[in-house]
Amino acid sequence: MKKLAALLLAAGMTMSVAVQASAIEVQVGGEMDYVLGWNKNTNFTDTESEDSIVAQQRARLSVEFIASENLRGVIQFQFGTLEWGGEGAGLDTTSSSGLTRRAYLDWSIPDSTINLKIGLQELALPSAVAGNPAFASNVAGIVASVQPTDPFTLTGFWARPFNRATSDLHTKTKTDLFGVVADVNLESVRISPWGLVAFIGGNSIPDDDSGAGWNYSDTFTSNINDSSVMYNVGIAVSAQVTPELTINFDGMYGKLTSDKGVNNGGQEEGDGWFVSLGVDYKLDFGTPGIILWYGSGNEDNDKDFGQMPILGVDGGFNPLRLAFMGAYSCGVDTLIGANGNGTAGIVLQIADMSFVEDLSHTLRFGYIVGTNEKRSDAHPNFNQIIALNEKDYAFEVDFDSIYEVNKNLDLVLELGWLYLKADKDYYNYTDENLNDENAFNASITASFHF
Helix, strand or coil, X not given: CHHHHHHHHHHHHHHHHHXXXXXCEEEEEEEEEEEEEEEECCCCCCCCCCCCEEEEEEEEEEEEEEEECCXXXXXXXXXXXXXXXXXXXCCXXXXXXXXXXXXXXXXXXXXXXXXXXXXXXXEECCCCCCCCCCEEEEEEEEEEEEEEECCXXXXXXXXXXXXXXXXXXXXXXXXXXXXXXXXXXXCCEXXXXXXXXXXXXXXXXXXXXXXXXXXXXXXXXXXXXXEEEEEEEEEEEEEECCCCEEEEEXXXXXXXXXXXXXXXXXXXXEEEEEEEEEEEECCCCCEEEEEEEEECXXXXXXXXXXXXXXXXXXXXXXXXXXXXXXXXXXXXXXCCECCCCCEEEEEEEEEEEEEECCEEEEEEEEEEEECECCCXXXXXXXXXXXXXXXXXXXXXXEEEEEEEEECCEEEEEEEEEEEEECCHHHCCCCCCCCCCCEXXXXXXXXXXXX
């Protein structure tokens, strides 16, 4: 009798789900990436502790619940990155690394051009060249957009990246972002000015930098009486001069003010700027291009800092693969930093070269110099693993290939060499162990996407 009741209950639940789901269309997509790589000296210390052969994997699953053409819910889960043999990917182990990467409501008001996205979502400020270093990340918030005319879209947003309120901590525990983007998309020119302001509570930044990925607690105030305000403004411009020639430009400026200073150095405030220029020219065999950028650096004094303040970069600055955030999927990158702060550089590249069907290549040559003055270690280094000063420079060569096996499977070969020449007397993040300037990486990725 109990078995019969259980079967009837299961059947009833199945029918209920089927009836409810009949009004909802469910679409599932995602990607599963498996990387096998060889690394040499990617920490620039040439120590034996670095694992030369690395195998790892990452999976993302996206589910869309579509109620109508105007309403849908989106959720995305991520599993990994898991290193084979390590926690979650060792012998007889199960992974607990699953997390919710995005979960938001996407609603377009009927008979209007107004769209609302509410929840944990991707929020990236406009970029025309190689990513926006001011803000590009997944964050919880509300994004509203309206398109009053065909070429013009206006977007405003509020987001809350940090909230540390607890029973023991209840003062200045939140960080709130407010921003606006105006996008003008003409026939051959696209212009996107934008602005961002962040109100940063002195106790809102995690002490352990959890979820941040870089030195937030050293960058912003942590005293309970302190609060900071950060401003960023910028513009992205893309011009299709001819069918072959494209010119792109990004320019931005940022300023951080504080009640009682930042980074324990007593700086009352600081500001900085960042510009980048990209030119591409399509040819039959590929697309030659050049990327130039300049990010202001910290000054050689104990007063204001000179780098452009930033708060969150996940998509990041990606003109090169090893030095910045240019890796495919979860490969090795960000050896110098996640943006161009405190650096200037030039990249010469030939992209999308193809001599065999379904096989394409990209070749890059990059040169990087530091723009920080010698005593930049007295100032916050926004999202920099290595804060290069004016005596430092680096070279990078990348050769990446993508073979499209079929519409669902790509094989990616990444080869990279990064040479770093750093002034050890003023090097911010290492000491006498900096004894080998060459870093190498070779990896192959199997990427299944559906």
